[in-house]
Amino acid sequence: MEGLHDKVIVLAGAGGIATATARFLGAGGARIVVGDVVDTSAEAAVQAAKEAGGDGIATVTDxxxxxxxxxxxxxxxxxxxxIDGLFNVAANIRADAVAEDTDAVDIDLAAWQRSIDVNLTGYLLTLKHVLPHLIAAGGGSVVNTLSGAAYAGMPDKVxxxxxxxxxxxxxxxxxRRYGKDGVRCNGVAPGLVMTRQTELNxxxxxxxxxxxxxxxxRHGRPEDIGATVAFLLSDLAEWTTGQILSVDGGTTMRA
Structure with a gap:
């Protein structure tokens, strides 16, 4: 993909979607820094980028x-x-976390707080520490990971x-806040993507x-999301910002 050569992209989170994205980024000549609580997952993403022609390093990050x-x-x-870009993809989706995430009446507050800490505060923390570097460099791109669950009104997984x-x-x-500084920020909202975690849970x-x-x-594949994220991180998406792209096989159709 054009518009990625020599860019330095931070991936906050690893796993199937991150590894697929890393492969696209590597093929475009990007360099990635992947952090995840599971070191082998971060290393797998870096390996995918290197095999595709890029470079990268892995680290353990909560x-x-x-x-x-x-x-x-x-x-x-x-x-x-x-740093030229940030892909926030981490999520609290361990098997026990999924089981504990029930509804507004029954959910345990500790389970609620852990999801807030990882899924929301975690994204704020990466932005807090990446944005000054993007602004200093004259701009860059951020892609955050949402979900069709943000729109579906699900009866569980509150x-x-x-x-x-x-x-x-x-x-x-x-x-809105950092657009004039050259920072673009978009989101992807995947539908059901058949990662290893999905198949297990x-x-x-x-x-x-x-x-x-x-x-x-068919169900989604990690590559479906990875291609979209790589585009949004590239210079090809230079005039796209503030958008949430639903990549879900048409499950969510929003104006």
Whole structure:
């Protein structure tokens, strides 16, 4: 993809979508700095970027820990000298977190708070420490990860849904506040994407029900999201900001 050569992109979070995105970024000649609570996931994303022709480094980062977030950003600056983009993709979607995320009456407040800390405050923390570098460099691109759950009015997963909706507001805030500084900020809202985590955590019957309600003939793949994110991080999307792109096979159709 054009418009990515030599760019330095921070990936906050790893896993299937991050690895697919890293592959597109690497193919465009970008350099990535990946942080995740699971070191092997971060390393897999870096390996994908290198195999595609790019470069990168991995580090252990809990996005809910400001000191660790700052360390990842400092690592990017000390290694590559600048930052051109940020992809926020981390989420609190461990199996136990999914099971604990129920509804407004029954959810345990500790489970609610952990989702807030990771899914929403974590994104604020990365922005807090990346934005000054983007502004100093004359601009850059941020892509945040939402979900169709932000719009669906789900009867369960109240914490996940609320935090993903909040990320939309955060995305528009950054786009509006820092646009004149050359910073673009957009979001992607995936539908059901068949990552390894999805296959482990979601029952077959649930997946089939989602597919039946999706206009497209298949579930999403990590590459579907990765291609969109890479475009938004590239110079090809230079006049796109403040937008949330639903990449979900047509499940969500918004004006």
């Amino acid at each position: 996005i809910a820990d400001e000191n660790q977030v700052k360390q990842q950003i400092d690592l990017a600056i000390s290694t590559y000298g600048r 914490a996940y849904s609320v935090t993903k909706a909040g990320i939309g507001a955060l995305t528009r805030h950054v786009a 979601l029952p077959h019957e649930f997946r089939e029900a989602i597919l039946a309600a999706t206009p497209a003939p």
